[in-house]
Amino acid sequence: MSYQRMWKTPKSGGRSASDESAESYYGVPPIHKPHWKWLIIAYFYLGGISGLSYVIAELAEVTGDATNRVITRAGRYVSLGTLLPCPVLLILDLGRPERFLNMLRIVKLRSPMSVGTWVLVIFSGFCTRSVVAQAARDELWNRFKCAPHGIKAIQSRWMGVAGVPFGFLLGGYTGVLLAATAVPLWTKNALLMGPLFLASAASNATASITLVLCLSKAPHRALVRLERLEMCSLVVELGLLALNRRQLGQTIGRPLREGSTGRLYRFGVQGTGIAAPLMLTVAPMLAGMRPSRWRLALSSLLTLSGGFMFRYVMVIAGHRSADDPQATFELARRGSQESTGSVTDVNVHPVAPS
Amino acid sequence: MTAQPEDLATHAPVGFLTDTTLCIGCKACEVACKQWNSLPMDNVGFTASSYDNTRDLGATTWRHVAFVEQFPGNERPTTMPPFQSNWLMMSDICKHCVNPPCMQACPTGAIVISRFGTVVIQQDVCNGCGYCVPACPFGVPELSPLDNKAHKCTFCYDRLESGLEPACAKACPTDSIQFGYTDELALRARGRVDELRERGVEGAYVYGDQNAGGTGGIGGLRVSFILSAPSERYNLPAEPELPQRKSVPNYLSTLVASVAFGAMMTICLRK
Numbered sequence: 360m361s362y363q364r365m366w367k368t369p370k371s372g373g374r375s376a377s378d379e380s381a382e383s384y385y386g387v388p389p390i391h392k393p394h395w396k397w398l399i400i401a402y403f404y405l406g407g408i409s410g411l412s413y414v415i416a417e418l419a420e421v422t423g424d425a426t427n428r429v430i431t432r433a434g435r436y437v438s439l440g441t442l443l444p445c446p447v448l449l450i451l452d453l454g455r456p457e458r459f460l461n462m463l464r465i466v467k468l469r470s471p472m473s474v475g476t477w478v479l480v481i482f483s484g485f486c487t488r489s490v491v492a493q494a495a496r497d498e499l500w501n502r503f504k505c506a507p508h509g510i511k512a513i514q515s516r517w518m519g520v521a522g523v524p525f526g527f528l529l530g531g532y533t534g535v536l537l538a539a540t541a542v543p544l545w546t547k548n549a550l551l552m553g554p555l556f557l558a559s560a561a562s563n564a565t566a567s568i569t570l571v572l573c574l575s576k577a578p579h580r581a582l583v584r585l586e587r588l589e590m591c592s593l594v595v596e597l598g599l600l601a602l603n604r605r606q607l608g609q610t611i612g613r614p615l616r617e618g619s620t621g622r623l624y625r626f627g628v629q630g631t632g633i634a635a636p637l638m639l640t641v642a643p644m645l646a647g648m649r650p651s652r653w654r655l656a657l658s659s660l661l662t663l664s665g666g667f668m669f670r671y672v673m674v675i676a677g678h679r680s681a682d683d684p685q686a687t688f689e690l691a692r693r694g695s696q697e698s699t700g701s702v703t704d705v706n707v708h709p710v711a712p713s
Numbered sequence: 714m715t716a717q718p719e720d721l722a723t724h725a726p727v728g729f730l731t732d733t734t735l736c737i738g739c740k741a742c743e744v745a746c747k748q749w750n751s752l753p754m755d756n757v758g759f760t761a762s763s764y765d766n767t768r769d770l771g772a773t774t775w776r777h778v779a780f781v782e783q784f785p786g787n788e789r790p791t792t793m794p795p796f797q798s799n800w801l802m803m804s805d806i807c808k809h810c811v812n813p814p815c816m817q818a819c820p821t822g823a824i825v826i827s828r829f830g831t832v833v834i835q836q837d838v839c840n841g842c843g844y845c846v847p848a849c850p851f852g853v854p855e856l857s858p859l860d861n862k863a864h865k866c867t868f869c870y871d872r873l874e875s876g877l878e879p880a881c882a883k884a885c886p887t888d889s890i891q892f893g894y895t896d897e898l899a900l901r902a903r904g905r906v907d908e909l910r911e912r913g914v915e916g917a918y919v920y921g922d923q924n925a926g927g928t929g930g931i932g933g934l935r936v937s938f939i940l941s942a943p944s945e946r947y948n949l950p951a952e953p954e955l956p957q958r959k960s961v962p963n964y965l966s967t968l969v970a971s972v973a974f975g976a977m978m979t980i981c982l983r984k
Contacts, residue, residue: 395843454861472818541847595974
């Protein structure tokens with residue numbers, strides 16, 4: 360075996376051993392960060408879009424009129440298109456991809472990853488049903504002689520609605536999954552993580568459907584509705600983000616304020632991803648005009664890029680947070696450290712135990 | 714005929730009591746662990762400014778001796794007291810929680826509690842998803858670059874099966890690492906803390922003990938430590954908590970958000 364465990368010594372210039380050990384154990388992180396990188400960031404992004412596109416498509420189908428038919432159509436295809444890479448990304452991220460079926464060995468409600476696996480499996484069924492039904496409506500099966508039998512049986516719109524909870528879960532469970540770890544940035548505001556990922560997934564899904572409809576010259580009436588939805592989701596997302604950052608506090612919220620993740624959070628997630636699309640759509644409205652098709656397409660693109668940056672920042676800032684001993688210590692302090700003895704220098708007692 | 718070894722599972726759970734006031738930092742436990750479990754070597758060199766050369770617990774380091782240099786008044790000391798001689802030393806290890814966060818996180822069921830009450834990762838089931846790694850509030854499991862699976866201390870499962878104490882406890886020359894049944898060890902720990910306090914080490918306490926803040930939701934540790942300084946000095950969180958404790962409220966908040974978004978979508982998608 361030629362492997363050696365290596366590490367970089369985290370040592371900033373001019374700091375003495377006494378400085379380092381006064382704050383922590385020589386700056387060594389007390390917890391381990393996860394290995395999750397691009398594959399998981401991409402999965403969080405695509406899974407969220409897939410889940411919420413499905414929800415929008417099916418809700419548009421049951422609540423709306425004929426105008427919503429284009430929204431349903433686009434939503435269903437977007438949902439399947441973004442769902443297909445998801446299992447591949449997840450399997451590739453495993454240390455032992457050939458053992459991916461072990462994920463389906465058990466159902467474990469206490470493990471958000473197990474819940475997520477099963478949600479993904481069940482959701483795939485619902486998503487496929489919707490697309491098969493949509494293909495039948497679009498008369499795509501007519502070209503094939505071996506058209507699937509029993510299409511009529513699965514065309515009930517209520518079957519689509521039955522999958523809506525799973526669509527929501529697919530968008531929101533990722534936040535719960537991150538919150539169920541010891542990483543301070545993820546678990547401090549555990550209650551907000553699910554809604555936060557859900558809100559981002561909602562705005563991204565709306566933006567991707569809007570983008571498809573803008574490019575396919577859909578009727579303006581459908582676009583107006585989506586634009587309304589996108590603005591509402593973006594406002595909710597902005598509010599949740601602000602609340603989250605405020606509640607994190609000075610030490611634990613550091614990765615969202617400082618360094619490259621802090622910059623990306625400010626200018627990328629909040630600026631490019633939320634403020635810019637909101638301005639693009641609100642400005643013409645204030646002037647009493649309807650935003651043009653190109654303006655809507657651009658604002659959707661910006662929202663989509665913001666959603667990706669949000670996932671990236673949350674995952675990478677989580678790594679930084681896990682590497683910060685002060686954040687971990689602050690998370691685990693609930694006030695009784697004094698009672699255990701704030702004895703700083705026990706060793707000055709000249710005692711020799713037996 | 715050899716005598717039948719004692720079946721340790723009959724009085725389970727078993728555990729360790731690590732009395733850090735007795736640790737002399739010889740690293741015999743680290744070496745014994747590496748040898749018994751055939752673990753590869755670590756980086757040769759020292760961490761930061763201490764005599765620690767394994768840095769932290771990881772996939773191939775299941776015992777780690779921490780060397781905490783003491784600086785009374787934040788200055789390098791010029792005298793050496795006989796007790797603990799300006800250094801706190803602690804042999805760290807997986808805490809073998811009663812309700813382990815890593816086991817809760819594991820989506821494959823690879824992490825189990827053995828019949829001895831110890832926490833073991835089944836290597837034939839683990840698929841390297843890596844979720845146990847950030848779930849542990851003590852930073853114990855890690856994915857190994859050798860086989861891409863999660864590894865941590867097995868509490869010498871094979872030795873327990875044969876009625877033997879784990880290699881690290883066997884090798885410890887000062888009995889800083891004591892192996893035994895957890896109920897007996899808890900009594901012994903209490904006695905030792907009282908003794909230490911009597912002798913003037915007023916800061917002595919048992920880490921993870923209910924009086925020292927407890928282990929919110931984790932339900933206690935099978936591996937306890939007698940510490941003589943705040944736990945953060947030894948790189949242990951003051952009051953660790955089960956991260957999955959908040960999962961049910963989190964799902965509920967996500968549910969509330971889902972209903973709100975569903976209503977918002979229904980309204981926005983109407984005429």
